[in-house]
Amino acid sequence: MTRAATRPPSRNTWQRQAVLRTIEAAGCHLSAEEIHRRARRAGRPIALATVYRTLETFLRTGLVESAHIGDGLVRYGLASDHHDHLVCLGCGQWRPLEGCVVPRPRSALTRGFVVTGHRLELYGYCAQCRGPQGRGEARP
Amino acid sequence: MTRAATRPPSRNTWQRQAVLRTIEAAGCHLSAEEIHRRARRAGRPIALATVYRTLETFLRTGLVESAHIGDGLVRYGLASDHHDHLVCLGCGQWRPLEGCVVPRPRSALTRGFVVTGHRLELYGYCAQCRGPQGRGEARP
DNA sequence: GACAAAATGAGAGCCGTTCTCATTAAGAGC
DNA sequence: GCTCTTAATGAGAACGGCTCTCATTTTGTC
Ligand SMILES: [Mn+2]
Ligand SMILES: [Mn+2]
Ligand SMILES: [Zn+2]
Ligand SMILES: [Zn+2]
Numbered sequence: 001m002t003r004a005a006t007r008p009p010s011r012n013t014w015q016r017q018a019v020l021r022t023i024e025a026a027g028c029h030l031s032a033e034e035i036h037r038r039a040r041r042a043g044r045p046i047a048l049a050t051v052y053r054t055l056e057t058f059l060r061t062g063l064v065e066s067a068h069i070g071d072g073l074v075r076y077g078l079a080s081d082h083h084d085h086l087v088c089l090g091c092g093q094w095r096p097l098e099g100c101v102v103p104r105p106r107s108a109l110t111r112g113f114v115v116t117g118h119r120l121e122l123y124g125y126c127a128q129c130r131g132p133q134g135r136g137e138a139r140p
Numbered sequence: 141m142t143r144a145a146t147r148p149p150s151r152n153t154w155q156r157q158a159v160l161r162t163i164e165a166a167g168c169h170l171s172a173e174e175i176h177r178r179a180r181r182a183g184r185p186i187a188l189a190t191v192y193r194t195l196e197t198f199l200r201t202g203l204v205e206s207a208h209i210g211d212g213l214v215r216y217g218l219a220s221d222h223h224d225h226l227v228c229l230g231c232g233q234w235r236p237l238e239g240c241v242v243p244r245p246r247s248a249l250t251r252g253f254v255v256t257g258h259r260l261e262l263y264g265y266c267a268q269c270r271g272p273q274g275r276g277e278a279r280p
Numbered sequence: 281g282a283c284a285a286a287a288t289g290a291g292a293g294c295c296g297t298t299c300t301c302a303t304t305a306a307g308a309g310c
Numbered sequence: 311g312c313t314c315t316t317a318a319t320g321a322g323a324a325c326g327g328c329t330c331t332c333a334t335t336t337t338g339t340c
Contacts, residue, residue, distance in 0.1 A: 010317090011307070011318065013305085033296075047320045049298080049299085068208045072296065074296085099249070102242060109238055110264075113267070114264045115263065121259045123256055150286090151287065151336080151337050153336075171327095172328080185289095186288090188328090189329075189330085193287080214327090283340080285338095286338095288333105290331100292331080293328105293329080293330070294327105296327095297325080298324080298326100299323080300321100300324090303319080303321105304320090305316100306317075307314105307316100
């Protein structure tokens with residue numbers, strides 16, 4: 001028989017390094033295709049499927065976090081200490097907010113429910129999308 | 141020339157009634173396909189595209205609200221006053237919380253960003269899933 | 281009832297994501 | 311360094327939720 005499983009299989013490929021570097025370099029969460037495009041531009045041509053697989057791996061590891069904004073794209077970013085997010089309804093930008101805005105809810109409200117965490121997205125419009133005089137079409 | 145536009149065009153079809161009745165009858169938010177299935181089972185065969193179009197119309201009207209849970213499906217439910225949600229990491233239950241827990245964020249934190257709304261999910265475990273001794277697998 | 285156009289049905293098309301499988305190459309062991 | 315096992319990759323097909331197209335039906339108005 002062959003060798004028994006020892007540790008979680010994980011190989012250090014340049015593709016994984018490229019994906020991680022791309023995510024680190026970005027100031028906000030990126031879609032898979034955007035990560036693909038940037039990683040590709042910054043180095044060797046990597047396959048889109050590899051990007052997806054790598055992101056999946058990083059999610060399992062806890063290295064990155066993912067989020068659905070509502071436009072059909074999943075965004076990926078470095079997982080760090082807890083923080084809430086600002087989401088621009090104009091351009092879809094997904095950016096971290098400094099710290100946490102949510103107070104511990106009074107247990108009277110959560111009857112029987114033990115709260116272990118939360119996820120908050122603040123919706124609105126960034127400076128560019130609000131524009132000079134403040135245009136901004138609402139997206140429900 | 142023809143008559144000028146007077147009011148927002150909206151016709152009262154049995155399909156729209158069926159979709160609304162289905163959503164009202166459900167105690168929770170449903171996916172478009174689930175609404176399609178139920179409406180269909182409860183009456184005449186309605187087209188999936190019609191369900192989507194009707195939901196879009198209801199969203200514009202403000203009759204229904206939509207939400208992404210994170211599994212790639214959009215869920216639709218009756219729009220009511222704003223409320224946050226409790227999500228059980230054990231059973232996936234998604235239930236409304238009385239009122240809103242989120243304070244207006246200090247503008248110092250949101251530099252240049254105009255906040256128009258938010259979405260908050262409190263994660264944790266419901267009474268059943270906490271159980272007698274408190275089992276409960278985490279969902280990232 | 282006649283009419284204009286909103287709304288529908290059926291299915292093709294779109295697009296982000298996942299899967300398949302032949303090929304490559306990372307890491308363990310020598 | 312070389313060999314070997316198999317994790318990982320690349321290329322493209324497949325998948326699935328959603329949207330679009332267009333001929334046809336139906337609504338609301340006159
Ligand atoms: Mn984040
Ligand atoms: Mn709700
Ligand atoms: Zn913006
Ligand atoms: Zn539960």
